[in-house]
Amino acid sequence: MRALDFDYMLGLVPVLLGYVPLTLGMALAGMALALVLASLLAVERVAKLPVLDPLVVLFISFFRGTPLLVQLFLFYYGLPQVMSFLTQINGVTAAIMGLTLHFSAYMAESIRAAITGVDRSQWEAAQAVGMTQSQMMARIVLPQAARIAAPTLVNYFIDMIKGTSLAFTLGVTEMMGATQKEAAGSFLYFEAFLVVALIYWIIVETLSFAQRGLEAHLNRAFTR
């Protein structure tokens, strides 16, 4: 066993921190898009629209049933071969697209469960004051479902941050890709990957801390 090269590790920290914005940017973009898509999918699952419903079920089944890495390869390397207009797609876009579709499938299911968890009387009160279906969803049901779904959704966001590391397989030099390059130059693989692991860990822990604040905020209407 050899001693760890701490100087190397310390020197690597600022280099890798430079890639945090890209990592978080991809995760935030993916999360925002996935939230919108998952809410639409979940509302459809609750309303069970004809024609659309089996398609949504199929979508969710496929994106939950196949590995994220396979989906990323399919989009980045596969799709441009059959759809020529996608040849210009860059790795970052493909990664965000893959993360969005993959996680929206999972998130749709937890949002759907949260929607059905909103008390029946809330739906009836919204109908009784004359709201349309979409007003009822947007103003009353979804905000209350958000509170129920929040803990699970934050967990998916954490998963998504870690999932961005797969973008390096699409040639994106994000935090993981940068680490790979650094390690290949220094041959200090253990040090390099340990540093990047710690950075991911700290990001996730910071987020878990923020999660408690978010949940308290969403619960404010429900505590005496």
Add this chain to the structure above:
Amino acid sequence: MIEVNGLTKGFGQGPVLNGIDLMIEPGERIVVIGPSGTGKSTLLRCLNFLDRPEAGTIRVGDLTVDAAKATKTQILALRRRTAFVFQNYALFANKTAQENITEALVTVQKKPRAEAEARANSILREIGLEEKSDSYPAALSGGQQQRVGIGRAMALDAQLMLFDEPTSALDPEWVGEVLDLMRRVAEQHQTMLIVTHEMQFAREIADRVIFMEGGRIVEQGPPEQIFDDPQDARTRTFLRRVR
């Protein structure tokens, strides 16, 4: 003028309605009494399509809805002419007391926010909950929640206010304040259709009392007649039991 003809609900869950006919004059206060499971709440819920009637017509002002072929648009229009007070209050849990009142004014009636808030504040004063304006329902007592529920209904300026056992879920200590508020609403010549088990209140507030059993209107008339000189044996039996 509100006119209900042959309102029928026979299938699905819950009590049935067997062809209810009902005329309601503007400003009239009608109290519906009768044994539980007899269709009183179902009647109210069918009037704004929270429960869907299968047959019959409902006319509110110039809007006539035929239950058998009611469209989404008609149902929405009907709901926008009526207001509903729920037994379990059903305040929007994610909205403050003030927002519960402004919500429909802004979202449904498209009133400017400032106007809606002014209206809400004047109603909050009227229901004695000015200082609870920013409280969420979870922080209000049952009586306070129901007062907001009535305030939310008042704000709609509906042609008909429906009250579905508004005091039945309340602890006894809160019943009085809710009935007091309903008396004040009645003084404003609001057309009211009330299902309640509060017989004293019914006698005092009603222009007309309707006794229902088995999904039918068995007997109706002024409170003195129904309470002091009921004509039907079923009405007499029921009143003996609740006294």
